[in-house]
Amino acid sequence: MKSGNVLKHFEMSWPEFEVHAKKTNFAILPVGAIEQHGPHLPMGTDVIIGEYLAERLALATGAILLRSLAYTPSFSCRYYPGTVRVSDDTFTSELVEIAESLYIHGIDIIYVFLSHLGAAAACKAAERKLLLTSKARLVNLLLPGYQEALDKFCSSEKWHKTYVHAEEYETSAMLAIRPDLVDMSKAVKEYPEIDPLLGPISIPWNEFSKSGVVGDATVAKVETGQAILDYIYKKSVEIIQIHQDSLKS
Numbered sequence: 001m002k003s004g005n006v007l008k009h010f011e012m013s014w015p016e017f018e019v020h021a022k023k024t025n026f027a028i029l030p031v032g033a034i035e036q037h038g039p040h041l042p043m044g045t046d047v048i049i050g051e052y053l054a055e056r057l058a059l060a061t062g063a064i065l066l067r068s069l070a071y072t073p074s075f076s077c078r079y080y081p082g083t084v085r086v087s088d089d090t091f092t093s094e095l096v097e098i099a100e101s102l103y104i105h106g107i108d109i110i111y112v113f114l115s116h117l118g119a120a121a122a123c124k125a126a127e128r129k130l131l132l133t134s135k136a137r138l139v140n141l142l143l144p145g146y147q148e149a150l151d152k153f154c155s156s157e158k159w160h161k162t163y164v165h166a167e168e169y170e171t172s173a174m175l176a177i178r179p180d181l182v183d184m185s186k187a188v189k190e191y192p193e194i195d196p197l198l199g200p201i202s203i204p205w206n207e208f209s210k211s212g213v214v215g216d217a218t219v220a221k222v223e224t225g226q227a228i229l230d231y232i233y234k235k236s237v238e239i240i241q242i243h244q245d246s247l248k249s
């Protein structure tokens with residue numbers, strides 16, 4: 001284990017893991033995506049945001065930080081060049097098997113830190129499957145507090161109440177974490193007309209968004225990104241604390 005005080009599973013030797021798993025029985029698993037994020041952001045945007053927050057959470061809580069999962073369900077954006085789609089079933093199985101294999105080594109709980117909405121259904125299915133079949137547990141954290149944070153800190157109008165993608169929030173977050181990967185000269189504003197059937201049926205996003213952006217990426221700022229990230233971080237620590245306390249009572 002090399003870097004700082006974050007306990008990184010990927011960088012530990014097995015004897016180191018054994019020592020740490022005796023001290024802590026929980027881990028954090030970032031789940032992102034490799035999918036289009038408009039012409040101005042990298043396809044790994046969700047991975048980068050998820051890893052950044054998960055690392056801070058691991059440091060704050062003493063959890064073991066697991067290697068992030070990048071190839072995940074990305075159904076809506078699957079026709080944009082470069083996007084990788086894994087099925088929900090495959091991903092659910094992967095999560096269940098990760099939880100079961102770490103459970104036998106002393107990790108009872110994995111906090112799944114989700115920065116990609118498209119993987120939420122598969123993560124929920126994995127959590128439920130484990131409840132029925134195993135003692136290993138998953139707790140799903142889907143960017144806790146992000147809706148409030150967006151209302152509080154974003155200056156642009158939301159395109160949709162649930163779907164947020166490559167717009168002011170994600171662009172600002174990337175400006176705060178990896179500005180070298182953001183090309184603001186290519187950032188756009190796109191507010192497609194919302195089909196009332198979006199949600200009831202799964203419409204591929206390339207049918208309504210030319211750029212892949214939904215909302216306004218042009219107004220993104222470092223400060224907005226940092227404020228939103230800090231807010232989500234704070235809310236996430238609170239939820240982990242509440243969950244840990246609930247296990248003691």
Ligand SMILES: [Zn+2]
Binds near residue numbers: 045116170
């Ligand atoms: Zn994203």
